[in-house]
Amino acid sequence: MxxxxxxxxxxxxxxxxxxxxxxxxxxxxxxxxxxxxTEQPDIxxxxxxxxxxxxxxxxxxxxxxxxx
Numbered sequence: 101m102x103x104x105x106x107x108x109x110x111x112x113x114x115x116x117x118x119x120x121x122x123x124x125x126x127x128x129x130x131x132x133x134x135x136x137x138t139e140q141p142d143i144x145x146x147x148x149x150x151x152x153x154x155x156x157x158x159x160x161x162x163x164x165x166x167x168x
Contacts, residue, residue, distance in 0.1 A: 110134045 106112060112134045117127040137147055 106134045 110133050111131075113129065113131050115127055115129045117125065119125040135150075
């Protein structure tokens with residue numbers, strides 16, 4: 101079902117979280133445009149290369165929680 105949605109609107113957002121507990125967690129949010137790649141032997145390498153060329157490095161700072 102997700103691929104049908106992406107076909108109609110390729111603008112996507114992906115969030116990944118790592119949660120240790122309520123006070124110790126981190127997440128990354130990536131916004132971009134999805135692109136279907138054709139099946140070829142070097143597809144994984146090309147996909148990673150494409151992503152690394154399109155993303156900009158960001159610096160994130162850790163914010164103190166009001167519960168610290």
